[in-house]
Amino acid sequence: MTASPSPTLARHDLIARFTEIVGPTGILTDAADTAPFCTDWRDLYHGRALAVLRPADTEALSRIVRLCAEHDVPMVPQGGNTSMVGGATPDGTGREVVICLSRMNRIRNIDPHDLTMEVEAGVTLKAAQEAAWEAGFMLPLSISSEGSAQIGGVLATNAGGNNTLRYGNARELVLGLEAVMPDGGVFHGLRRLRKDNTGYALRQLLVGSEGTLGFITTAIMQLSPQPREIVAALCAVEDADAALKLLGLLRGRDPALVQAFEFMSGTGMDLVTSLIPATSLPLEERAPAYVLVELATPRPDAELREYAEGVLGDALEAGIITDAVIAESEGQRAGLWKLREEHAEAQRRAGASVKNDVSVPVSHVPELIKRATAACTALIPGIRPAPFGHMGDGNIHFNLVQPEGMAPEAFLARSHDIMDTVAAIVKELDGSFSAEHGVGQLKPYMMPAWRGGAELAAMRHIKAALDPRNLMNPGKVLPPATQDA
Template sequence: MTEILSRLADIVGAPNLLTAQPDVAPYLRDQRGRYEGRALAVVRPANTEELAAVMQACYAAGVPMVPQGGNTGLCGGATPDDSGSAVVITTGRMRKVRAVDTANDTITVEAGCTLAELQAAAEKAGRLFPLSLASEGSCQIGGNLSTNAGGVHVLRYGNARELVLGLEVVLPDGRIWNGLRGLRKDNTGYDLKQLFVGGEGTLGIIAAAVLKLFPLPATRAVAWVAVPSAEAAVRLLGRVKGGAGERLVAFELISRATLDVVLNHIAGAQDPLPQPSPWVVLFELADSDAQADLNGLIEKVLEPALEAEEALDAAIAHSEAQIEALWALRENASEAQKRQGVSIKHDVSVPVSRIPEFLARADAGLQEAFPGIRIVAFGHVGDGNLHYNCSMADPVANKALVARTEEVNRVVHDVVASLDGSISAEHGLGQLKREEITRYKAPLELELMRGIKQAFDPRGLMNPGKVL
């Protein structure tokens, strides 16, 4: 292996080939601490040409390649296995904003650009890049695209897949596919870019992307609404959609158990309402018209909901600081759970209309099978995506529950499947759900996926052990 390491050092420069254990350690463990592997080296190319040369050398030597962006994934998709034979290729040095075209409403960026940097570049040009995640300060756009990231604004703008117009991709053998086209219409055959979006680095490595931009909102308004049930939340969603139209950019559902975890583990967190309720909804409106009275629109929408008791109480933010405080309660849900202890996490989606049925059936099934189980449910109810996490209060009992993860998954995922849902809404499959997905995808669908993998990566060197 000395020969391949020497070749890689020649390509990226010795300081950007990491082999010492203290240097490579941060790249070998996933964000949740669930997976930890070993690697031959970590390589840090600075541009597409270096990335292509690195991959060509690895391909020729038969060395597996594990792409890694900000290493913020939740399914172990960017973590090498424990064989120590793979090279981790991190895109963190590839972070240029190549172009901003305000007339075409596009921005072209390299894969290592963090989501926050991308948002800032768009805002500097007077535009909005709407993808928004809790990890936006460290996650990179290449990783966001490879996992088809969702976030809180999918309801209005769509997920990562719908924000991409073109890609530049390095294939496993080092060839560069230049698909950096900023076209809304291109009907010239298969849409190859969509194979790499959500492909989790198993077909090649995204080097750069042309992404859609939108008008920068001039005003925004946020409401925190107590609701008696998930059914009421879904009905309220319909009311807000009908009253606010495309101004509605986010609609989040938070259970009381979730809010309690945040209040208990996040310093400074405060309940916006005087009385607790079983569920709360957090929704946001935005408009490019600075004179738009969005708070007045919220009041107008909520009035009949309060009269119908679909809403119990509400707090409307009256300053940017209050907006940020309300959003912090939602965005800190995952961090608060992490501080509380280990939980069995689910990232599922079902049709919006069937969210109440999913919650009722999954809750009942779990309580019957695991008496005393704690369920923390929250998520993007506007697009049908819930984060549904399970634990026990007692540490010993919780350790026993975690040991039965497969049984817990079976209850939750079987309900999801019966409702024509997905067991991975926005986090991907990675290592975590690689085997689980075989229970829920049709054999033909898996066969077609394997055929695509074989066509792009016949030697099986790209991110082995992930997705398939």
């Protein structure tokens, strides 16, 4: 390895100091060892690292950060390495250290009265979910990477997922935080308070800052009781307008029951049932679009199935939906979810595709789908728009599959045209270019146009104030100042 030495300390001296802090098992320096930490899981970004450091506790992390601050060593926090936007991958200079908190992986406490769980950054989301469940509660945050994603990264990126419409994003589920700030100071905010108006919202600021303002080391997460009844139904609808009406009907009766509301296009469903083995449409006829609704309640004797039959019956009668099937068993419920979850894989099998993780106000989802479908079809005749996702919170994965017979390379060569086309419509609809995945190193260039002016200026001021040497995950979230309008 030929990494540039730190400006103030020779590389081997730095390594020695790091080793002193984390011990020989807490540091990797050989290129072969550090390589897996220097590439994102989608294989889009390839960096190098001076070292990969794995501190065992907050105290060790704080010492590392102080050392890095002293010697101008940039730091890249990494959790489960599941970023969709290269948010945890170092740059190519070899000057950066990757810092992983995977050794901080204890679930410290679950409190049944406070409905809280104290969990360290290195615990996977799945392990946290399971521990909560075993204690009789539910951690209501679920994303597809939950088996690998770690709490630190989940919070740093304000993860969303299927249940945001009911329980909120990660930010809303965090009651307390401990974090190591860019100067190595420890923010002791592991409070379990539902009300605390004593100064600025540092906790909320750190959540979603993608490791650019500090390291989240431990969190107090808010739990929910386990649902005692869950009912899933697949509904056929004419279009997204009808889906919106269905959402209004369900939320008007009781939003607390609506745990998921997932839109799927007819095109996307066709791809799933034709390309994924052991899937089939459990409705008599193909429809232009579908909604997977999941209702849940911890209330005993809530008679949720009868409730679902009633509300879906009303929707059918009102012409909002054209058909529906309610899962009769856990197996059938899993089958309905499989139709939703296999969308990405089916699209992959159908050829090249372009993905857009966008959100708009819920009321604008139908317009987004209509306009973006028309615009993309005009751009590339035969293109197969297959939008799907979390309609209940306005987050649509507006994915587009290549025309049949087109060369994948030729289609992918138009990726940016397609993305720009969708983005322009999302912007007109007051939406977001990154609903769930964050900014990372993939999308900072979009910030000036979308979040420019006083907003980006304030973000830059905050970044410069908390991390004046720009050592925390540099190059992520904020674009170089030269890109500002």
